[in-house]
Amino acid sequence: MNNTDSLIVPKGLISSGLALANLVAVPLLAFAFLIVAGTSIAALGVAAAGINFVLGLPYLNFFPEFPPVARIMSGLSLLAFAALLATLVLPIWHIFKATWKHFWSWSRSAWQGTFTKLQAISQGAGDAKSLSDYLLPIRVSALVFLGLFVISFVLMMLLAAGPFWHTWHWFS
Numbered sequence: 330m331n332n333t334d335s336l337i338v339p340k341g342l343i344s345s346g347l348a349l350a351n352l353v354a355v356p357l358l359a360f361a362f363l364i365v366a367g368t369s370i371a372a373l374g375v376a377a378a379g380i381n382f383v384l385g386l387p388y389l390n391f392f393p394e395f396p397p398v399a400r401i402m403s404g405l406s407l408l409a410f411a412a413l414l415a416t417l418v419l420p421i422w423h424i425f426k427a428t429w430k431h432f433w434s435w436s437r438s439a440w441q442g443t444f445t446k447l448q449a450i451s452q453g454a455g456d457a458k459s460l461s462d463y464l465l466p467i468r469v470s471a472l473v474f475l476g477l478f479v480i481s482f483v484l485m486m487l488l489a490a491g492p493f494w495h496t497w498h499w500f501s
Contacts, residue, residue, distance in 0.1 A: 372414035379407030402481030
């Protein structure tokens with residue numbers, strides 16, 4: 330058999346392979362969308378808790394009492410964590426959208442019999458931002474979150490003059 334000979338594959342085998350690929354890909358794409366939606370909802374929930382802490386609202390009252398300074402700093406660190414989660418949603422959404430587009434483009438061409446090459450997800454779609462464009466806001470959000478978290482922890486330790494969870498009787 331030389332390079333010019335081709336192997337004849339029955340059309341039914343190709344169709345069943347494509348159907349199997351779609352049966353596997355659709356649940357994976359649905360799961361990826363659920364990850365994006367779940368991370369977005371988590372960011373909104375953490376932001377709501379942070380606003381509750383900063384403003385001292387009576388909602389979400391499942392935490393013990395904080396001194397005002399510690400409560401405000403903890404709320405700000407929760408808001409920074411919500412910003413970190415929100416910035417993490419952006420590249421996840423970018424990957425999901427690119428995967429969705431490339432897979433369905435390939436699947437459509439495969440069902441038509443043209444079998445175009447499946448593009449790598451990292452190859453941007455022209456005007457779309459590349460994944461590296463999302464790294465700076467993630468780094469900044471992470472640094473702000475860690476800084477505020479450390480500051481709020483230190484403030485709570487200083488205000489309580491020791492382990493604050495014992496001083497404020499959180500677990501008694």
